[in-house]
Amino acid sequence: MGNQGCVYLVGAGPGDIGLVTAKGYRYLQQAEVVLYDRLVNPLLLEYASPQAEYIYCGKMPKKHILRQEAINDLLVQRGLEGKKVVRLKGGDPSVFGRVGEEAEALEQAGVPYEIVPGITAGIGAAAYAGVPVTHREHSLSFAVITGHDKSPSGEPLIDWHALANGVDTIAFYMGVGNLPHISERLISHGRASDTPVLLIQWGTTGKQRTLQGSLATIVEKAKTAQFKNPAIILAGDVSGIKKGASWFESKPLFSQHVLFGRASEESSTIGQHLRDQGAEVFEFPRMQLQKKLLKATDIPTDKDLLFLSPASVDVFFASLQANKIDIRHIQGEFYGVSSKTIKALASYHCVGKEVTERDSHASSLVILGDSEGIDREKQRYAIGFGDDFIATHTYNRVPQTLETFSRLQEEERIETIIFPNARSVQTVTEGFQACGESPESISAYAHVICFGEKSKQAAVKAGYSIATVLSEPSEEALFEALVQKEFPLAAALS
Known part of the structure; x- marks a missing residue:
């Protein structure tokens, strides 16, 4: 029976790579194919498998790298090939992420899939700006609204009267371009013009930027500040809670x-x-480590050994195991060039010493380490002694x-x-x-x-x-x- 593929429709959260769920993170590490959007923090991809196939589906306003139909086809194709596929979406895939269309295409093709929710930007960005979307004193209801839609004008076609009068806190996604229309509609349908408004750009990332105003003033303020998407518009009394820098913005290295x-x-x-x-x-x-397991004849048993890194320690002991050599056959002393290397030796229940403790007049030793990019003569000269160098591993970008x-x-x-x-x-x-x-x-x-x-x-x-x-x-x-x-x-x- 061949491997059955599965597509995981995963929410990457609003930007901070720490906000992806444990389940989403696990699937990302296991994925053989990763399709990701523009608003996914690219740093998150550094945690996916080095062997994965990466496909950028970067949608920009009025400029789509891959059309939705092509994305659907790719998900189906890779799933039918038996691959583990992660479709990585910014925020939550079910909130303006078109997950319904992708799930429908997979279902029609008979490809198994899972939806892994994520933290949506309206909640995550607000929290990082220091504003809870609900509050016992200010907000008992919360709504998320698209800031633009498929209408000819791109202005959201919604029940403005119900929204203005029936919801305490309103989060508009990607609506900065329609901010004049949004403000005017809310006011004309009964929302007070002095209702606090908070704009949050690039929420939960180091580029987070906020702007406060009211329905009456926010349009001019945003124009002056040249505020642009990606941003959340948070309208409601709870937006007035923000006073100065938030807990996130107050961190000593924020924005660096x-x-x-x-x-x-x-x-x-x-x-x-x-x-x-x-x-x-x-x-x-x-970097990805590529081990170079040693042959039995290459393993020194009667010389002192100097390890240049924890990786060289791991490869050495893996080589002993692969060749069925008992550690008791190794007669030399173990040395490390760093505390990390000595700790690695300790993890194998072996005592490692600082290389500076070794008598320079002692018998020659063997140096084990990374072969790539090391000027061996300079390495030996810096250490002060050593005859032989054994390459235990190399690194590939x-x-x-x-x-x-x-x-x-x-x-x-x-x-x-x-x-x-x-x-x-x-x-x-x-x-x-x-x-x-x-x-x-x-x-x-x-x-x-x-x-x-x-x-x-x-x-x-x-x-x-x-x-x-x-x-x-x-x-x-x-x-x-x-x-x-x-x-x-x-x-x-x-």
Whole structure:
């Protein structure tokens, strides 16, 4: 019996990648095909399978990349091929997401499907702006309305009298273009002209922007502020609750967009900590580890072993298992170049020592690590000793990460680039070049921060203009620099 395909119609939430449901996240990781919309945060795609097929269905006003009929056909086709397909939609797929049409096409074709709800923008964006859509003192009812529809004018054809007089809080989706019409209709059908209105653009993301007014004033204010979609119009007394910056907007790194240089497949704990403080972090480029299991004859049993990364530790022990070699046959000492590597050794119940503890006059040792991009002679020279180098793995760049970079760049969501080490300069620069960018072109609009002297030298050599070098290579120093936004162009450094 062949594999049966299934299509998962998944809500990605309003923007913050942490707002996707656990079920949606699990299906995304398992997906063989991912079809995604323009309003899906491209950072979410970094968590899908590296082997997945990605199809952009990016709809823009009056400019559709893929027509709905073509999307329906693709879902059916891939489902009939036996694939696990995720149709990733911004917000909730059942709220103006045309999920009904897609589900109907799948049902008619006999393709199994599931609908995985998501947080809709009217609720999520309002919450991140500090406004609950219902409140015992201000709002006992809530409605979501499309801000434009299929009518000839694009102005929503609804029962304005019932809406103006029967609902406390009204959320209009993508309605900024029709804001004059919406305000006029609500007032003319009985809603007080001083009813508070809140506009929320790019809600729940680092680009979130809000504008407050009333039905009588919001049109002129939006015009002056050049407010555009994607945005939610929240009309009702509850909108007046917002006083100053919300809990989200008050985070110390709110509105900061950071590209954190990656040198391996592992995500950075620093990156997550920056997210917790409000920054939007893109760890670039995404890498996939390719193991190089050792043959029995290549496994050194009588020399000290120096591991350059946790991955090299994992591959070494996997090689022992694959060749059925008992750990008791390994006579040498274990050393690691970092605390992470030593912890990896400890996870296999082996004691790892700092490489600085080793006597430089001791017998030669074998170095195990990543073969790609390492200047072996310099690596050995920096360590001070070592004869043999064994490549345990290599890293391959995941193609989708380049599309993520391009999307974020188009949306002007790359402002600061952080190089935590010299190796990250190489991997990031190769990624930029694959996107048609150069260190010089990137430096024209992004601040470049280096953790220390070695990463600074590597970045300068590559062609970057350095904004700052941290006072010390630590998370605390990075956080302080980002909070203060002190990026003096360091011509003297370069």
